[in-house]
Amino acid sequence: MFPYILNKSFYGLLVMLGIVVVVFFLFNILPADPARMTMGQRSDVQSLEAVRKELGLDKPMPVQFALFLNDVSPIGLHGTDSVSRAKYHYQQLFKVGKDEAIVLKWPYLRRSYQTKKEVSEILRETIPNTLILAVTAMVFASVIGIALGVVSAIKKDSWIDKASIGFSIIGISAPSFFAGIIIAWLFGFVLSDYTGLNMSGSLHNYDPFKGEVLTLKNLWLPMITLGLRPLAIIVQLTRSSMLDVLAMDYIRTARAKGLSNYSVVLKHALRNALNPVVTAISGWFASLIAGSFFIEYIFGYNGLGKATVDALGLADFPVVMGSILFCGFIFVVLNILVDVLYGVLDPRVRVR
Amino acid sequence: MSDKQNVRIVIEHKCEQLTNVNHPPTFKGGPEIADKKFLSFLFLLTLFGLLSCSSDKENSSKKVFNINLDQGVTSLDPAFARNNNNIWCDNMLFNGLLQLSDSLKAVPSIAQSFNLSNDGLIYTFHLRNDVYFHDNEHFANGKGRKVVAADFVYSFNRIIDPKVASSGSWIFNDKVSEKVPFEALNDSTFRVNLKKPFPAFPSLLTGQYCVVVPHEVAEFYGKDFRNHPVGTGPFKFKYWKEGEIMVFLKNEKYFEKDGNTQLPFLDAVKITFIADKQTAFMEFIKHNLDFFNNIDGSYRDDILTKSGKLQEKYRGKFVLLKGPYLNTEYIGMLVDSNMAIVKNSPFKDKRFRQAINYAIDRNQMVKYLRNSIGTPAYQGFIPKGMPGFDEKKVTGYSFNPEKSKQLLAQMGYPNGKDLPEITLHTTTTYRDLIEFVQGQLSDVGIKTKVEVQPGASLREMISKNGINFFRGSWSADFPDAENYLSVFYSKNYVPIGPNYTNFKNKKFDELFEKSYYETNDSIRFDLYHQMDNLVMKEAPVVVLFYDQLVNMYQNNITGYHINALNLLNLKRVQKN
Numbered sequence: 001m002f003p004y005i006l007n008k009s010f011y012g013l014l015v016m017l018g019i020v021v022v023v024f025f026l027f028n029i030l031p032a033d034p035a036r037m038t039m040g041q042r043s044d045v046q047s048l049e050a051v052r053k054e055l056g057l058d059k060p061m062p063v064q065f066a067l068f069l070n071d072v073s074p075i076g077l078h079g080t081d082s083v084s085r086a087k088y089h090y091q092q093l094f095k096v097g098k099d100e101a102i103v104l105k106w107p108y109l110r111r112s113y114q115t116k117k118e119v120s121e122i123l124r125e126t127i128p129n130t131l132i133l134a135v136t137a138m139v140f141a142s143v144i145g146i147a148l149g150v151v152s153a154i155k156k157d158s159w160i161d162k163a164s165i166g167f168s169i170i171g172i173s174a175p176s177f178f179a180g181i182i183i184a185w186l187f188g189f190v191l192s193d194y195t196g197l198n199m200s201g202s203l204h205n206y207d208p209f210k211g212e213v214l215t216l217k218n219l220w221l222p223m224i225t226l227g228l229r230p231l232a233i234i235v236q237l238t239r240s241s242m243l244d245v246l247a248m249d250y251i252r253t254a255r256a257k258g259l260s261n262y263s264v265v266l267k268h269a270l271r272n273a274l275n276p277v278v279t280a281i282s283g284w285f286a287s288l289i290a291g292s293f294f295i296e297y298i299f300g301y302n303g304l305g306k307a308t309v310d311a312l313g314l315a316d317f318p319v320v321m322g323s324i325l326f327c328g329f330i331f332v333v334l335n336i337l338v339d340v341l342y343g344v345l346d347p348r349v350r351v352r
Numbered sequence: 353m354s355d356k357q358n359v360r361i362v363i364e365h366k367c368e369q370l371t372n373v374n375h376p377p378t379f380k381g382g383p384e385i386a387d388k389k390f391l392s393f394l395f396l397l398t399l400f401g402l403l404s405c406s407s408d409k410e411n412s413s414k415k416v417f418n419i420n421l422d423q424g425v426t427s428l429d430p431a432f433a434r435n436n437n438n439i440w441c442d443n444m445l446f447n448g449l450l451q452l453s454d455s456l457k458a459v460p461s462i463a464q465s466f467n468l469s470n471d472g473l474i475y476t477f478h479l480r481n482d483v484y485f486h487d488n489e490h491f492a493n494g495k496g497r498k499v500v501a502a503d504f505v506y507s508f509n510r511i512i513d514p515k516v517a518s519s520g521s522w523i524f525n526d527k528v529s530e531k532v533p534f535e536a537l538n539d540s541t542f543r544v545n546l547k548k549p550f551p552a553f554p555s556l557l558t559g560q561y562c563v564v565v566p567h568e569v570a571e572f573y574g575k576d577f578r579n580h581p582v583g584t585g586p587f588k589f590k591y592w593k594e595g596e597i598m599v600f601l602k603n604e605k606y607f608e609k610d611g612n613t614q615l616p617f618l619d620a621v622k623i624t625f626i627a628d629k630q631t632a633f634m635e636f637i638k639h640n641l642d643f644f645n646n647i648d649g650s651y652r653d654d655i656l657t658k659s660g661k662l663q664e665k666y667r668g669k670f671v672l673l674k675g676p677y678l679n680t681e682y683i684g685m686l687v688d689s690n691m692a693i694v695k696n697s698p699f700k701d702k703r704f705r706q707a708i709n710y711a712i713d714r715n716q717m718v719k720y721l722r723n724s725i726g727t728p729a730y731q732g733f734i735p736k737g738m739p740g741f742d743e744k745k746v747t748g749y750s751f752n753p754e755k756s757k758q759l760l761a762q763m764g765y766p767n768g769k770d771l772p773e774i775t776l777h778t779t780t781t782y783r784d785l786i787e788f789v790q791g792q793l794s795d796v797g798i799k800t801k802v803e804v805q806p807g808a809s810l811r812e813m814i815s816k817n818g819i820n821f822f823r824g825s826w827s828a829d830f831p832d833a834e835n836y837l838s839v840f841y842s843k844n845y846v847p848i849g850p851n852y853t854n855f856k857n858k859k860f861d862e863l864f865e866k867s868y869y870e871t872n873d874s875i876r877f878d879l880y881h882q883m884d885n886l887v888m889k890e891a892p893v894v895v896l897f898y899d900q901l902v903n904m905y906q907n908n909i910t911g912y913h914i915n916a917l918n919l920l921n922l923k924r925v926q927k928n
Contacts, residue, residue, distance in 0.1 A: 037808055038519060040434035043850075198635075208414070297627055
């Protein structure tokens with residue numbers, strides 16, 4: 001098992017390296033000057049040169065690339081002076097030459113060109129927000145979606161069934177940026193006296209005199225908007241797979257044994273019916289993280305998607321690279337986990 | 353509906369009821385389960401309600417001013433005060449030697465007075481001795497210390513330090529003496545030595561790059577001074593969750609007074625960062641924001657009539673304030689005929705550039721596309737509202753399509769025949785405006801293609817002289833026309849400076865250099881008019897309109913004044 005994981009991790013590293021190479025060179029052929037983007041409308045050569053030097057853009061491209069790789073690589077070559085120590089927070093492995101050392105460290109993602117803030121800090125602040133939004137949206141979609149699916153299957157052709165099918169068609173066909181605006185306007189503006197919700201806002205609020213407050217209510221509208229499409233699909237999936245299962249022989253057998261309706265539906269039928277639903281949920285989840293940008297934008301919710309797209313517009317290379325690397329890392333880890341899981345479940349995969 | 357149909361429906365309904373009675377639901381437990389689900393749904397709804405009720409009402413006796421900055425704030429370090437939102441925040445936290453009055457005059461701030469040597473090279477500032485930095489742990493006992501002249505020496509040197517790489521170093525780079533630019537003669541006397549005279553220097557010093565910062569704190573935090581700012585301003589930094597919320601509190605020890613009352617009047621300023629302007633406007637309507645300033649194209653019609661008045665439904669609900677804004681919206685044309693992209697295009701001919709200028713109806717444009725926000729530009733590049741602006745002294749281009757056609761015919765392109773197609777570059781934000789221009793040009797026979805580009809790449813193309821026809825805007829960094837005319841000074845050619853049209857004119861350069869040695873304002877303004885007229889005659893730009901500020905605030909806000917530099921000044925604002 002261990003060599004198998006090691007093998008997979010090695011491939012994972014190669015994928016990450018590939019990401020770095022592609023993003024780095026794509027950025028370099030873009031017709032945008034990151035240094036100029038950090039200046040106001042008026043600038044002179046002196047200031048521009050100073051900024052280029054400060055951002056390391058004055059060096060030839062291969063050197064820039066090597067330096068960047070050295071920064072993001074967990075094993076790198078760095079100076080042993082106090083400035084480098086403070087910058088990279090490394091564990092020295094062994095010394096090379098007089099004042100350099102091979103070190104072990106967390107990847108150093110540099111500072112944003114635009115804000116001069118550490119990219120790792122930007123990720124630390126925005127990733128939890130996006131994850132919370134995606135997880136709650138998925139939970140919301142699954143719970144309500146499965147419930148509605150089951151109800152409409154057992155009450156097939158009733159008004160509940162028709163309503164939930166109609167609703168799910170609307171849900172599937174409404175693009176999230178459109179649904180977002182409508183939902184924000186309806187519940188956050190027109191009905192705000194009744195719902196008490198804001199049109200926009202992040203999880204954190206701050207009362208100037210009382211301090212930080214967590215405003216979970218700001219999660220409701222973006223969560224519902226983001227969950228709407230998966231919800232619609234889950235309703236449909238659950239309903240059809242439930243109808244299939246309910247028509248099977250073993251359900252009749254269960255009924256013949258005199259089991260209560262409750263246990264027939266929930267214990268026997270639902271369990272089997274959920275298989276395709278669970279597959280769909282896990283697939284959707286990944287795309288929710290990536291697809292939450294519009295929602296984050298409309299609701300002014302401070303998440304990873306918004307940070308990345310903003311950075312793209314401003315040619316803020318370190319932020320874009322940081323977030324792409326993070327997403328890449330998550331996918332690589334998930335893939336390794338899935339592979340390992342297959343290996344556990346099916347020994348034939350391992351033998352190969 | 354006919355009676356027959358009615359009867360049929362009633363019958364069908366009855367039938368349905370009958371079938372339901374005859375055939376009870378297949379699963380006995382059906383309704384039971386549905387009830388349970390319904391209950392859990394109810395439970396969720398209750399939870400929803402509970403969470404929603406958690407109120408976030410503010411302490412009502414305290415006056416908190418709420419604003420939204422849709423563009424976000426990149427840094428609170430004044431060395432990076434390069435955009436409006438950064439400048440607004442820095443203006444609350446910091447002070448410089450001088451500040452701008454509402455009429456854009458440089459008036460005392462930390463400097464009580466200043467004098468200029470006869471040769472126009474040495475500015476000596478006499479500082480107040482009652483100005484203290486905000487309290488901070490990096491001062492002795494955590495108490496903010498007094499501001500002395502040496503602090504200005506440090507702060508100004510910091511702006512020109514290449515290691516800091518401030519976006520404002522252009523302010524001093526070519527102006528101050530290289531040997532000893534800044535000196536502290538004693539604690540209360542500060543001196544700036546210039547390389548050559550610069551009469552607009554006091555105006556320049558009112559900018560946010562030229563504020564005072566304490567070296568103890570700035571050095572300790574280094575780059576992270578951006579979110580640990582310490583200044584002397586009317587408000588002090590309290591909290592910043594980036595992209596979400598920022599809070600400044602009243603500086604109890606602020607040195608400026610209004611009569612006998614200590615400024616500022618507000619207890620706190622709370623800033624949100626909603627990027628979607630329409631959402632932000634709705635928050636304003638809901639009274640969650642006290643101030644709103646950015647009317648975006650998408651809902652301009654909802655707020656303003658075509659003549660620029662507030663729509664009926666909003667009248668009396670809030671205050672709308674309009675005023676000139678030192679921002680010129682223009683279209684630039686590359687004029688240097690030595691360059692290939694000019695040589696092989698009609699732009700090399702002055703008459704062609706003039707023909708474009710005559711072809712555009714600026715009145716229609718401002719009225720229908722901007723709801724009358726802005727003043728159609730029939731004068732020069734220097735905008736309305738700038739000290740010295742005189743609409744009688746500078747003549748630009750009126751709407752005269754006949755004249756335009758005439759000029760084209762003179763060039764050998766009657767009705768635009770055989771005229772090569774030109775490409776106008778813009779960003780999405782200005783697409784409607786540029787498509788209007790495209791239509792107007794085609795009316796006189798000039799075929800134009802519009803190319804929409806992302807902001808970053810358009811900027812790069814313009815600053816590398818890569819395109820010959822582009823939309824641009826130029827807003828004042830400081831309230832002196834030098835700022836605008838420097839765009840046409842030949843020594844500011846790309847990439848040295850902002851002369852994006854590569855305009856080169858000997859007469860202009862002479863006048864420009866002469867203006868540096870002219871301390872008498874009215875004579876200097878006269879030179880500015882001459883230069884502006886010269887630029888207009890050569891037509892390297894199509895000046896479309898001079899921008900206007902539209903500020904809205906709630907009825908309970910008093911003491912807010914608009915100024916043409918679009919500087920948000922909250923220290924005298926009251927919330928009742």
